[in-house]
Amino acid sequence: MEMPIPDSDVIARRRDIAEDLSRIVPGEGVIVEEDERRPYEADGLTAYRTLPLIVVLPETTEQVAAVMRYCRDNSIKVVPRGAGTSLSGGALPLADGILLGMGKFNQILELDYPNRCARVQPGVTNLGITHAVQDDGFYYAPDPSSQIACTIGGNVAENSGGVHCLKYGLTTNNVLGVEFVTIDGEVLRFGGKHLDSEGYDLLGVLTGSEGLLGVVTEVTVRLLPKPECARALLIGFPSNEAGGDCVAAIIADGIIPGGMEMMDKPAIDAAEAFAKAGYPMDCQALLIVELDGPEAEVDYLIDRVRGIAEARGATSLRISETEEERLTFWAGRKAAFPAVGRISPDYYCMDGTIPRNKLPHVLSEMAKLSTKYGLRVANVFHAGDGNLHPLILYDANEPGELEKTEEFGAEILKLCVEVGGVLTGEHGVGVEKRDLMPEMFTEDDLKQQQRLKCAFDPQGLLNPGKVFPQLHRCAELGRMHIHKGQLPFPDIPRF
Amino acid sequence: MTESASTFRPENDAQLIDAIAWANSDLKPLELVGSGSKRALGRPVQAAHCLDLSAFAGITLYEPEELVLGAGTATPMADILAVLEEKKQELAFEPPDFGPLLGRPAGEGTLGGLLSSNLSGPRRIKAGAVRDHFLGFDAVSGRGQAFKSGGRVVKNVTGYDLSKLLCGSWGTIGAMTAAVVKVLPRSEKTRTVLVRGLDPEAAVKAMSDALNSPYELSGASWVPSDLTTASDVGYVRDMESSVTAFRLEGFGPSVEYRCGKLRADLAPLGETEELHSHNSLAFWAWVRDVKPFGQPGDERVVWRLSVAPTDAPAVLARLHEITGAAAFLDWAGGLIWLALPHPKTGAEELVRGALRTGGHATLIRGPKSLRAAVPVFQPQSAAAAALSRRVKESFDPNRLLNPGRMYEGV
Numbered sequence: 001m002e003m004p005i006p007d008s009d010v011i012a013r014r015r016d017i018a019e020d021l022s023r024i025v026p027g028e029g030v031i032v033e034e035d036e037r038r039p040y041e042a043d044g045l046t047a048y049r050t051l052p053l054i055v056v057l058p059e060t061t062e063q064v065a066a067v068m069r070y071c072r073d074n075s076i077k078v079v080p081r082g083a084g085t086s087l088s089g090g091a092l093p094l095a096d097g098i099l100l101g102m103g104k105f106n107q108i109l110e111l112d113y114p115n116r117c118a119r120v121q122p123g124v125t126n127l128g129i130t131h132a133v134q135d136d137g138f139y140y141a142p143d144p145s146s147q148i149a150c151t152i153g154g155n156v157a158e159n160s161g162g163v164h165c166l167k168y169g170l171t172t173n174n175v176l177g178v179e180f181v182t183i184d185g186e187v188l189r190f191g192g193k194h195l196d197s198e199g200y201d202l203l204g205v206l207t208g209s210e211g212l213l214g215v216v217t218e219v220t221v222r223l224l225p226k227p228e229c230a231r232a233l234l235i236g237f238p239s240n241e242a243g244g245d246c247v248a249a250i251i252a253d254g255i256i257p258g259g260m261e262m263m264d265k266p267a268i269d270a271a272e273a274f275a276k277a278g279y280p281m282d283c284q285a286l287l288i289v290e291l292d293g294p295e296a297e298v299d300y301l302i303d304r305v306r307g308i309a310e311a312r313g314a315t316s317l318r319i320s321e322t323e324e325e326r327l328t329f330w331a332g333r334k335a336a337f338p339a340v341g342r343i344s345p346d347y348y349c350m351d352g353t354i355p356r357n358k359l360p361h362v363l364s365e366m367a368k369l370s371t372k373y374g375l376r377v378a379n380v381f382h383a384g385d386g387n388l389h390p391l392i393l394y395d396a397n398e399p400g401e402l403e404k405t406e407e408f409g410a411e412i413l414k415l416c417v418e419v420g421g422v423l424t425g426e427h428g429v430g431v432e433k434r435d436l437m438p439e440m441f442t443e444d445d446l447k448q449q450q451r452l453k454c455a456f457d458p459q460g461l462l463n464p465g466k467v468f469p470q471l472h473r474c475a476e477l478g479r480m481h482i483h484k485g486q487l488p489f490p491d492i493p494r495f
Numbered sequence: 496m497t498e499s500a501s502t503f504r505p506e507n508d509a510q511l512i513d514a515i516a517w518a519n520s521d522l523k524p525l526e527l528v529g530s531g532s533k534r535a536l537g538r539p540v541q542a543a544h545c546l547d548l549s550a551f552a553g554i555t556l557y558e559p560e561e562l563v564l565g566a567g568t569a570t571p572m573a574d575i576l577a578v579l580e581e582k583k584q585e586l587a588f589e590p591p592d593f594g595p596l597l598g599r600p601a602g603e604g605t606l607g608g609l610l611s612s613n614l615s616g617p618r619r620i621k622a623g624a625v626r627d628h629f630l631g632f633d634a635v636s637g638r639g640q641a642f643k644s645g646g647r648v649v650k651n652v653t654g655y656d657l658s659k660l661l662c663g664s665w666g667t668i669g670a671m672t673a674a675v676v677k678v679l680p681r682s683e684k685t686r687t688v689l690v691r692g693l694d695p696e697a698a699v700k701a702m703s704d705a706l707n708s709p710y711e712l713s714g715a716s717w718v719p720s721d722l723t724t725a726s727d728v729g730y731v732r733d734m735e736s737s738v739t740a741f742r743l744e745g746f747g748p749s750v751e752y753r754c755g756k757l758r759a760d761l762a763p764l765g766e767t768e769e770l771h772s773h774n775s776l777a778f779w780a781w782v783r784d785v786k787p788f789g790q791p792g793d794e795r796v797v798w799r800l801s802v803a804p805t806d807a808p809a810v811l812a813r814l815h816e817i818t819g820a821a822a823f824l825d826w827a828g829g830l831i832w833l834a835l836p837h838p839k840t841g842a843e844e845l846v847r848g849a850l851r852t853g854g855h856a857t858l859i860r861g862p863k864s865l866r867a868a869v870p871v872f873q874p875q876s877a878a879a880a881a882l883s884r885r886v887k888e889s890f891d892p893n894r895l896l897n898p899g900r901m902y903e904g905v
Contacts, residue, residue: 112805113707114700114703114707114804114805115703115803115804115805116703116706116707137707137709138707158652159652159656161650161652165649165650166649169623169627170650170652172627172656172659173623173627182878182882186878188876188878188879188882190879192803192853192854193803193804193806193853194801194802194803194829194853194854194855195619195620195624195801195826195829195830196613196615196624196663196801198801198855198857198872198873198875199872199873199875199879199883199901199902200660200663200664200668200883200886200887201613201626201659201660201662201663201664202660202879202882202883202886203659204626204656204658204659204660204662205655205656205657205659205660205886207656207659208652208655208656209655209656225706225707225708225709226709227709228709248560248561249560251560251562251680252559252560253680254583254680254681254683255680256679256680293709293711293745293749294709294710294711294749294752294753294756295752296748296749296751296752296753297745297746297748297749297752297753300746300748300749301746353648353649353650353651354648355558355561355563355647355648356560356561357558357560357561382650385648385649385650386648386649386650387650420646420647420648421646421648422646422648422651422653423653424651424652424653425648425650425651425652426650426652427652428652429652429653429654433653437653437654440646440653440654441643441654442641442642444640444641444642445642445643445644445654446654448636448640448642448889448890449644449654449655449657451889451890452655452657452660452886452889452890453655454885454889455882455885455886455888455889456882456885467654478889478892480519480638480892493503493504493505493506
């Protein structure tokens with residue numbers, strides 16, 4: 001993974017820059033000593049590490065704006081960071097860039113139930129929002145598995161998902177407004193408590209932009225009333241095909257479950273050994289279907305889903321009768337990652353999305369690749385929305401095995417794109433999938449996306465080296481080749 | 496209607512690219528048109544030529560079990576809705592048909608027009624807006640280059656989400672040729688509970704409480720008595736008072752259960768009435784398509800205000816200080832539809848002045864002279880306007896695509 005070559009002049013000025021910045025962010029908000037910068041050297045993609053130039057931890061929007069202006073005026077790169085849980089290296093520091101940690105923005109500013117929204121600072125954790133409102137009967141819907149640690153600012157940057165996306169949407173569908181700071185130090189607001197934002201939907205553009213367009217300093221999220229109840233079915237199938245068929249049939253019947261998760265045999269085995277959730281061991285695919293809503297609806301749909309599953313050859317079927325039992329069904333699935341971590345020294349989590357009906361094909365191709373690379377793979381699958389998380393098992397201490405794993409992972413993602421899917425469903429491109437972007441996009445596509453970045457960040461100072469495999473200067477991207485006096489397309493019908 | 500000297504009708508991507516490349520060489524602005532059903536909405540476009548995109552029509556992908564539909568952007572919405580109907584599916588944001596509101600026949604709109612305007616119906620409060628169901632597209636930029644974004648899957652964070660940018664950009668960013676949208680099963684049953692006689696304040700409070708209950712409302716609207724008299728639903732007319740409407744949709748047993756619970760909750764507010772399938776559908780189509788202001792011969796100016804739902808009563812009170820104002824609420828108060836007999840000024844200053852705590856107002860219907868004279872879309876702060884201009888220019892540096900349709904210079 002090649003990153004932009006660090007500017008040695010900037011690195012040489014580290015102390016001076018830190019001094020300037022401490023005038024903006026006084027106290028202990030500027031970290032320059034190496035051992036204190038060390039905890040920030042990586043995010044959730046721990047295979048990559050770089051010590052940042054300086055860590056800055058602002059506390060107010062004004063400080064963020066002043067830091068951004070300073071960086072713009074002095075051509076210093078900025079890498080924004082929330083809790084650092086990104087699995088794609090979105091918050092990987094740059095040796096010649098400041099790391100802008102937003103952790104001190106940890107206040108919930110307003111709970112507005114009549115308008116069903118909350119105004120929060122970006123450093124509030126995802127689960128922190130739900131915790132703040134659950135006693136009043138509300139929750140915040142997107143629930144990435146890192147929700148205990150990940151921040152809402154990071155969720156906006158990555159457009160994070162979770163297991164309930166099919167019914168409740170991703171972050172982008174659950175954010176009503178943001179305040180954000182541009183690299184010019186301007187503080188802008190998009191959206192608010194009203195439902196549709198005016199003008200261009202720059203709120204939508206900012207969501208999922210991976211810290212390349214600006215720094216979010218406040219978020220207005222949509223709150224939902226808690227469903228009356230939730231129940232789950234745990235269904236075993238003799239094959240991945242049968243499991244996949246059942247998923248399709250449930251949706252074809254007009255049912256959109258709150259959650260619908262599938263695991264393949266290796267994942268079932270690992271999860272059961274770890275969590276003792278009582279999963280059936282005689283099946284090849286396991287489906288968890290959760291239905292939430294009013295009691296009358298849930299009971300009714302449980303029966304309908306049971307009928308569908310039985311008709312699709314389910315070999316085992318259990319229905320949660322208590323809240324405790326429902327949570328047990330989930331315990332194995334939720335522990336799938338650590339469970340896999342226990343049967344292998346290391347694992348690498350992929351994140352492609354595919355059209356659901358391609359699942360059996362993709363799984364069988366993946367089995368072939370597993371043999372080819374001599375690496376085991378376990379699959380957990382957000383079956384409702386087609387988001388696949390293959391976990392490749394490897395040992396980083398074996399020379400060459402990480403490289404082999406990455407190559408295997410890249411082949412899986414290429415396969416996802418080949419069948420009509422995408423490189424990443426919820427983890428982001430970051431540095432991890434950056435060089436695979438041409439699998440999905442033409443050079444023109446990527447250049448156009450970078451032109452959009454230029455509209456926000458003409459010097460390319462915000463999080464460079466992420467998302468785009470090739471960096472272009474904005475002046476070069478803006479150039480147009482126009483052939484004056486060319487024959488105006490004689491073939492086009494004119495009226 | 497058009498001042499375009501001539502119309503180009505490219506039949507494929509290559510011709511479209513040629514046309515826009517040529518427009519760049521001669522700096523000739525283009526007015527993008529699908530079926531032209533929303534041409535009377537927005538600032539008047541001063542374009543040298545009309546770019547007719549009607550050749551990009553036809554449904555290319557529909558997999559009901561995958562909840563996905565792809566089509567050329569000029570595909571008539573009527574075709575798309577018919578195909579979905581057959582499989583008991585729908586576009587959950589409830590696409591409105593503003594044909595009659597804008598003085599044209601119903602049923603003319605295209606997929607591209609829907610996406611470019613991001614105008615959603617009553618179910619927006621539950622299911623999200625057009626933009627939330629727009630998964631991917633193919634387009635040609637103002638630079639004359641093909642580009643795409645998104646795809647056919649719901650969960651996708653690969654690259655910038657340009658679908659959001661294109662949605663509601665009124666053809667100022669790129670000429671879209673094909674799009675993919677998320678579709679969902681349509682409800683088996685619909686019921687609407689009506690409460691009579693509430694004033695806006697009581698209605699907004701009741702709608703807010705109902706939305707905060709676990710009964711999953713998919714519509715919440717308030718219509719004053721001067722408008723209910725024109726309803727095409729007998730029950731609504733007969734109320735002879737304002738009507739606050741609460742819609743429940745879903746599976747039969749669930750709707751019945753929720754309907755009972757909701758009616759019990761609403762009982763303290765007085766008499767309630769229930770609309771079943773046909774009447775419920777008719778009522779919400781009336782709200783969705785703004786039929787109270789869309790009758791033949793109605794030439795009043797129409798504004799659409801998006802506000803925080805709880806601000807609605809205060810905003811409404813200020814709007815009613817304008818002579819001849821008529822208004823009703825959708826989205827539990829979050830959307831105010833306003834008609835005014837002021838074709839010269841649109842009472843623009845008073846309308847926007849009524850928004851004191853955020854939100855925005857869009858002039859949806861008005862004579863061309865008015866649309867040229869007052870900002871049709873909510874004016875932005877200097878910094879936001881400058882950013883919007885830079886965003887536009889990053890796709891269309893010579894500002895050739897629908898120039899000025901949204902904002903002057905964009």
